[in-house]
Amino acid sequence: MAEGQERPFPLSPFRVLDLTDEQGSVCGKALGDLGADVIKIEPPGGDPARRLGPFYHDEPDPEKSLHWFAWNTSKRGITLNLETADGRALFQRLVHTADIVVESFPPEHLARLNLGYEDLTRIKPDIILTSITPFGQTGPYANYKGSDLVLQAMGGYAYLCGDEDRPPVRVGVPQVAAHAGLEAAAASLFALFHRLRTGEGQHVDLSMQLVAIWQLMNATPFPKLQGEDMKRQGQYARLGYIRRRSLYECKDGWVVGLFYGGRGISLVSTQALVRWMDEEGMASQELKEKDWASWDMAQMAQDPNAQEEIDRMEAAVMAFFRTKTKAEIFERAFRDRMLLAPANTIKDVVEHPQLQARGWWVPLDHPELGQTLSYPGPMGVFNNAAHRPRFRAPRIGEHNEEVYLKEMGLSQEELVTLQQVGAI
C-alpha cells in the first residue's frame, strides 16, 4: 500500500489507559495496533518490565529492552505515581477521557487507592475496567503470585509437555501473559461493543490460570469421560497399545508428521508420502501394497501386537527423511498435501517466504537508535481498514508534555513541581 493512502484504523476513536505490568502489557498493544489511543502509564523512572531481556545488542538499558519493544508498540507513554494524591487526581482526569482502563495489579490494589471499578464509575459511569490477574479477583488463590512457569504448571499445560523421562517442561518461549493479553483485548472489546449498543460499561475480570487451561485443547474432559489423564510423550503420541512418532529427524533438523490411514486428508497425505519414497526407491513392498484406507489407528490401538508394524513403517520414513532437508520436505508437503511441517528454528521462521510475500514484517522507526527495526506484524488483514503496529514503544515519559501540557492544560511549572515531588 502506498504511503498516504491510509485506511482508517478501526479503533481510532477510542482511548485506553494502560496501567499494566508485563503480565498485562500485551492487551494494550493489541488494542493500539488496531488504532486505539493507548496511553501507557508507568511509575516515575519507568516500568520495571523494562528490565526484562533480551536487549538491543545485549545492552541492558531500560530503553533497549526487546521484550518492552515487542509488547508496547502503538502506545504513547507517560509517567504517573498513583500512590500520590496528585497522581491520582491526574489519573481521574484522564479517566474522564478514556473508554477502557486495563490493569494487572493484585486484586484490591486499585480499590485501596480509591480507583477501583466503583470509584471509576463515579468519574465516568460507562467506563470499562479490565483487570488481569494470575488467578482472578476473588477466590482462595486470588493473592497467589505467579508468572509464566507457575501458570503453565497450575494451568495444566506443563504436565503435557516434554520427554517422558524428564520433568514436565513449559513452552520454550513464555506464553501465558501473551495469551492472556490477547484474551483481555477481546474481552475489553466485547464490553466496548456492549457499551456502544447500550451505554453500559462494566468490569472485566480475567484469570491468567483459566487462559492457560484453554491451551489444553481436548485434555480437560478426559478424566471425566474416559477415566484417564493425558500425559507428556516427548516425540510420540500414545493411543491404547500403540505409540506413534510425531517428530522425525531429517537431513538438517526435524519435521513433524502425522501419518494415519483412513479417509480424507490423512489418506491423501500417507499415499503421497509413499509415492515420494517410491520415486527414490525407498518404499518397501509392504508400504507400497498397504491398503491405507483401512489402516485404522483406533483398531490398532486395541492390538498389543500392532507396534511392530508401526515401528517398521516409521523407521523406513525416518530413513527417507534423513536424506531430505526441511525446505525440501516443506515444498513437497505443500505440493502434494502431506500433513508434514518442518520444526522450524526462529531463523527459519524469520526467513519464511510466506511471511515476506504477505508483507507481514512491519518496519518501525527508532530515531533514538538511528535505525529501523523489523517487527512482527498484524493479527489479520482487513479489506477496508488498517491494522498493524503503528509506532515503536514509548521511551520513559516520552509523551508527558504532549499529554500533560498540550492535552490536559497543565503549566510547565506544574509539570516541574509534579516531577520534583515524585507524582510523575
Place this chain on the structure above:
Amino acid sequence: MAGSRVFDGIKVVDFGWIGVGPISAKYMADHGATVIRVESASRPDGLRMAAPNKDATPGINRSQFFASFNSSKLSLGLNMAHPQARALAKRLCVEWADVVVEGFTPKAMQAWGLHYEALSKENPGLIMLSTCQLGQTGPYNMYAGYGNMAAALGGYYDFSGWPDRPPVMIYGAYTDLITPHINATLLATALIHRERTGQGMWIDNSQFESGLFTAAPALLDYTVNGRVAQRRGNRDEAGAPHGVYPCAGDERWIAIEVFTDEAWRSLCRAMGDPAWSRDPKFATFLGRKKHEDELDLLVGEWTRPREAYDLMGRLQAAGVPAGVVQKASDLHEDPQVQHRGFFVWAEHTECGPMPYDGLEFILSKTPGEVRAAPCLGEHNEYVLKEILHVSDQELGDLVVEGVIEVGEG
C-alpha cells in the same frame, strides 16, 4: 441490564472446520449470538468422532472434543455437494447473517459461491472472517494442515524441551489455541466498526502468523541480535531457582520461580535455612546462576519428600511464587477453578450432562454462558422453517433428497 449478553441479536453462520473457526465462533455463541454451525453428516467435522467421548465410546454426537469447541451453537446439517444446499447456505449468509466464519483453504468458499465478494454484494454490512493455516494470499496460501503443523512452522517445537535433547511436541494443535483469542478480538473490532460506520468487513487471518504473535520477543531477538531461541528446559534468565521440582508421590511436581533476593530469603526460611543455602555462592543471583545445576538438585532434594499442594500453600504464604504442576484431573478439583465456575456441566441433548471448559473472563454486567453443543443437524427444522421460511413440503423433499442431513448416533 440483567439477563442481557454482549452479542444478543447478532447472527452468525459458522463454516468452521475442526479448531480455529469453530472456537472463534464459539466466543460469540457463549456471549449471546445465535450461531448456526453448518456441518455435514456425510462428511462430518474431523472432531465429531474424536476422543474424549462419552463413556469412551465414539459416536457422531458423543465427542466432547467437538462439543468443547462448539458450545452454545445450533447445528444445520447440509450436504454442500447439492446445489440446493449451497443455495440455502447462501440465503442464510445474505438474508440473515451479521457474521460469517469460515476455516477452509482459500478458494473453497469461492467454489461454493460463498466468498466475501459474492456475499457482500447482497449483504454489504456482512462481516466475514476467513481463517486458514497460512493466510488468503502468498505463494503457500493453499497449504493445509493441523495446528501441529503451524506450531512446528512457528518454531514452537524447536525451542521447547531440553538443551541436551532434540525438539519435542508441545501438546495439541498449539496455534489453534492462540488464534481464537486473536479472532475474537478481530471479530469484536469489526462489529464495533460496523456499529459506528454501518460498514461490513472481510478479515483474512493466518494461523501461522497468529501463532507467531506470542513469540514476538524471540523474533526480535533474532532480527535485531541474530540470536536463535534455544531449548532451555524450565530455566529463565531472570530467575534462580526457576524450575520444576519433584514432590512426594508419582508424577507430582512443583514449579518454583524466584526472581528477587526477597523471594530467595523467603524460600530459604521456608526450607528451614539449611546449611547449603547459607553458602555464600548462593547468596547472590549471579552465584545462583553460576551454580544452577547444583542449586536445582538441592532444591529438588528438599521438595522430593514433601506433598506438592502443602508446599505450594506454604511457599505462596511466604511470598514465593510456586504452583503444583497440575494434570487435568487436578484442574477439576482445583478450588480456585471451582470458585470461578470454570468447568460447566451443560445438558446435551443426546449425552446428558457433559463437562465443558468455560469462560476465561467474567463480565460484571453481561456475563457469558456456556450451553451444550448441538447434535449434528439438531436444528434443521428450526433453521429451515423459522429462519429461511421453507415450507413443510419443501423441507420433506430436502430430507428425501439428502440435501439436509442429520447425524445418526
